[in-house]
Amino acid sequence: MSKIVEIQNVSKIIKGRKIIDSLSFEVNKGEVFGFLGPNGAGKTTTIRMLVGLISITSGDIKIAGHSVKTDFEKAVGKVGAIVENPEMYKFLSGYKNLLHYARMSKDIKKEKIDEVVKLVGLTDRIHDKVKTYSLGMRQRLGLAQALLHDPELLILDEPTNGLDPAGIREIRDHLRMLARERNMAVIVSSHLLSEMEMMCDRIGIIQTGKLVDVQLISDFVQGTEKVYEIEVSNNKEAQKCVKGLFPDMTVQVIEKGIVAPLKKEDIPLVMKELIMADFQIYGVKEVSKTLEDRFLEVTENKEGALHA
Numbered sequence: 001m002s003k004i005v006e007i008q009n010v011s012k013i014i015k016g017r018k019i020i021d022s023l024s025f026e027v028n029k030g031e032v033f034g035f036l037g038p039n040g041a042g043k044t045t046t047i048r049m050l051v052g053l054i055s056i057t058s059g060d061i062k063i064a065g066h067s068v069k070t071d072f073e074k075a076v077g078k079v080g081a082i083v084e085n086p087e088m089y090k091f092l093s094g095y096k097n098l099l100h101y102a103r104m105s106k107d108i109k110k111e112k113i114d115e116v117v118k119l120v121g122l123t124d125r126i127h128d129k130v131k132t133y134s135l136g137m138r139q140r141l142g143l144a145q146a147l148l149h150d151p152e153l154l155i156l157d158e159p160t161n162g163l164d165p166a167g168i169r170e171i172r173d174h175l176r177m178l179a180r181e182r183n184m185a186v187i188v189s190s191h192l193l194s195e196m197e198m199m200c201d202r203i204g205i206i207q208t209g210k211l212v213d214v215q216l217i218s219d220f221v222q223g224t225e226k227v228y229e230i231e232v233s234n235n236k237e238a239q240k241c242v243k244g245l246f247p248d249m250t251v252q253v254i255e256k257g258i259v260a261p262l263k264k265e266d267i268p269l270v271m272k273e274l275i276m277a278d279f280q281i282y283g284v285k286e287v288s289k290t291l292e293d294r295f296l297e298v299t300e301n302k303e304g305a306l307h308a
């Protein structure tokens with residue numbers, strides 16, 4: 001796989017504070033890379049440096065081999081980005097907005113407008129005024145605008161912010177399609193892991209300005225431990241009962257019962273014990289720890305190391 005972005009030891013100091021600390025990672029063509037971190041971690045600051053909206057204090061960013069610092073025009077020439085909410089004229093149609101934008105930059109032909117409109121699935125509504133569009137449609141129009149000059153790299157800061165589940169799905173499907181069919185590299189930032197799981201090939205986790213981890217999303221999900229949820233009457237007593245069998249186990253009380261990291265072969269014993277003690281059991285199911293739990297595990301584990 002060929003890399004399109006190289007972030008090399010990048011730091012950013014704003015008003016004497018180190019907001020980004022020695023960040024390094026690469027993004028390949030044809031992949032959707034999720035830049036994930038809690039609010040205030042430094043995602044937007046990094047993206048702003050990537051697209052040249054703010055300067056880099058130290059280190060360098062190369063896009064398609066060109067330094068953002070020393071060869072800016074060439075570096076960002078192949079980048080399409082939606083960083084702040086794309087400015088659209090609400091009283092003009094989507095088409096006129098794109099036409100206006102295309103006229104400002106040279107070399108964009110009308111056929112290209114039709115192509116990107118089709119690509120983001122707005123053909124039926126493109127001649128309606130933007131003020132009649134849903135938020136998801138406006139996002140897709142922004143995407144169309146970012147695609148007008150055939151970027152090799154697409155950068156989107158929190159692209160699903162404020163969208164309903166259908167809108168999130170629309171954007172997600174489009175980004176995946178662009179990576180797969182056009183071999184485009186896509187960088188998306190988000191603080192929602194569940195969303196990243198469905199959209200990205202790899203994720204980079206950032207916390208307080210430092211990169212905590214970069215992983216294939218499939219590996220990240222696989223590292224997620226399985227637990228059993230037992231739907232049972234009198235959850236607090238049931239917890240004591242299971243702890244009686246496995247004193248060292250962390251057994252969690254939830255509204256409808258308990259959750260425990262049991263092995264499959266332990267289930268008959270646990271059931272027998274609960275039944276003998278007169279608990280009513282309504283169900284047992286294997287559940288994954290949520291990805292949010294996994295995210296917290298990774299960031300908490302690494303935090304000690306980072307501050308050491």
Ligand SMILES: Nc1ncnc2c1ncn2[C@@H]1O[C@H](COP(=O)(O)OP(=O)(O)OP(=O)(O)O)[C@@H](O)[C@H]1O
Binds near residue numbers: 014038039044
């Ligand atoms: N111009 C600035 N002046 C002072 N502090 C700033 C400036 N820009 C960013 N910061 C600080 O840098 C940190 C990282 O901000 P950034 O917006 O990059 O985070 P983020 O990960 O994108 O978070 P969010 O998801 O909330 O947008 C925050 O603590 C923020 O307050």
